[in-house]
Amino acid sequence: MIACNNPKLRTLVGIDSSAPSHEALQALSESALAAACEVCLATVVPEPPLYTIDDTSMPWIPQDVFDSRVETENTQLRQLQQKFGETFSSCEISVSKGHAGRGLIEMSERFDADWIVIGSVGHSAFSRILLGSTSDYVANRSTRTCLVHRPVKTDDEPSQGLFSRVVIAISNAESDNALPDWIAALRLVPNCEVHLVHVMETHPEYELHLLKKVAAYMEEVRSAAWKLMESTRPRLEALGMNVKSNLLESPNVGRAVLEYANEHACDLIAVGDQDDSLLEQVMLGSVSRFVVRHATQSVLIVR
Template structure:
């Protein structure tokens, strides 16, 4: 997490997203780009109307610049170098393109919605960015953020697969000691009596132990949880709700070329159902895919 893009729009959710980002620990200095997107309205009307529209646009720019400076102040005194930028265009597409341009490691956006229905719908911007960003994405929900004096409760969905291990390794790039509780959750779906005494249960528990050993290098509070549920996403959601989790971390696999991504069924389900913030990790999987495609290209030559 060295090169971060934070998209803000002057709303309370985006300001809460900035405060949450400021709380996340990091080893190295962070290059933070604060971005706001403004629209230039086009109308087919008289010159006087167009002049009013242009003045409204200029006022929007001034208001947005002031908002960017206010958000930048949240990071005063932190080991963060902040740049602000005002860009014009469609919001979701502009954020994704900016992430590509600056080669961001992480894109942070605020999500709207407090009820179960609105959580499932998300916001058009956060949904688009989570689906299309060419890097890891953190979608912040303000209603489940911890108080300053309370510990940060993090849940890592883990199966021992490539994307889950990549998510764990991305999590290890930050120091989580102090007031942070890391929970590693493995959900075994379709685990019935036929498998209850088999080696697969021990395999799951061994994977959890291995994950805990790795995370203890960066955290002094790691707890593992082995759950059984018919649906992986539902199991994670129920755990989050019953343990008051603030942040869920999930590994995501690129579904096509590394320049474009689609959310998998699990990450999409969790993102739209949990009441807390969600961090979808992609960077290590993307790098692996890039190396694979490069190797294949060389072999074809």
Template sequence: MRIVFATDLSDASEAAVRSRTCLDCLDNIGVTEVHLVTVVPDNVTSGLPGMDAASDARTALQAQREVFESAGFDVETHVARGTPHRRIDGFADRLDADMVVVGSRGESPLENRFVGSTTRNVARTATRPLLVERIAPPEADQAVVKEHLFEHVLVPTDFSENARDAFEYLPTLRGAAQAVGLLHVRNRDTESTDARSQLEDLAREVERELDIDAGINVREGDPVEEIIAEEVRVGATTTLLGTRGQSRLRRLLLGSVSESVVARGNNNVLLVPPAAARQR
């Protein structure tokens, strides 16, 4: 399994890598090849205050490369100049990556220049699954917000085709997932389907195919708020969501739920684009 690991070369990103929680979880799902990518924006020039890493990004990448290599991964490093999300997407497609990984600073992605607009734009344009890993605030005792990335996976579903794409990605996490929670947020005004029965069918499928426990829950209210509340209730470590839309339309059709969970939540989030958009 091949991944693109996008890094802004910050102390926070390096701390998350060195925590080993990320490395162990990636190894557990079968990752063997890591492509470390950093992008220097076109408007950044050497010599600007705070941009020492950008002036010698390849050297700065070496420390993170050594961490991955010492854990047994095959590693390549890539330094590019341009628009970050476009270059990250380009590397992922050219390398035929199975996943893109980016870091996010806790509850406030906008506090981090890389995770702010870059992660939102990658989420809107990527044709590969995107893992947003939450990095803990500087004052925290640990480097990442949730250890053991895929230990407990929450899968919200509205029973759409896009949600099914996300659900069908679950077997990829087989080596690390120990529990799955299935959630449907009911719209009391328009919904009449038997959500609990459909969730029970999905739970049986998880238990049959993955041989792990699957719980179900139906909530009612604002989808984003209820997803975040369910993350806390079950102790989920990653929330698995489908996205919708392709190419230019992705910017409009990502879906406010997926984007808002990334922006407002405090959990790791794995976004799976439509099957038709992924180049397998």
């Protein structure tokens, strides 16, 4: 969690050859948030697979060729450091070798990052499920807050705000308490539109007589959900945000959040991590995991 008394944000930005990673860096550098960011530009070079021939393991490309690629990545990062460095509070570079997702997570821990900013390469949700992606891997496995940045074209006038219209999904998770702090840390423009959304999960498969029995209980849950959102509202309004609260009902919480964000042309979805175990995430999924995989806009997973 970010420290309220620390105006600086230690920010690890994942960089690769894809346009989205450079767009994420560009957007961060042009925002009002830039001067508060202590940045590490991080790249992971995948190591070549090894082949065993006569009990001898050999990489599929010569070591000097691989070393040359590592040096090329270093050179490209230095160029980015020179181009963007002055816009940030500080800017350093780091190159690692190995698995891209694991490498970025390990570098974020060494850098003691407050958050990780990573561009999404824009695979379809189906491709991300089948093949995985670095952004999906990092967002769901890191213990740090992650921003998966996806540029969204809007008709709004450009501003110094990193985002112009935000959905905050309130789920009664412990991480919900940190959501307003992160909205403050993002330094959004005054009067930025912020939608507080809580989705009550419905169960249409239940028989009618069972639904009638739980009707009174659901009214209590509905009342508690409103109180939860309204308790968050003052913290956001104190930041100058234009806050709207909405209570939704749906059999699929993640899909309801996405549909709401699309209907209201939001360019950021902020959601607290439910802190499920890895096994629970794989077997059952989670709202944050669903949102990261299926959203077309940027997603901030707060931890």
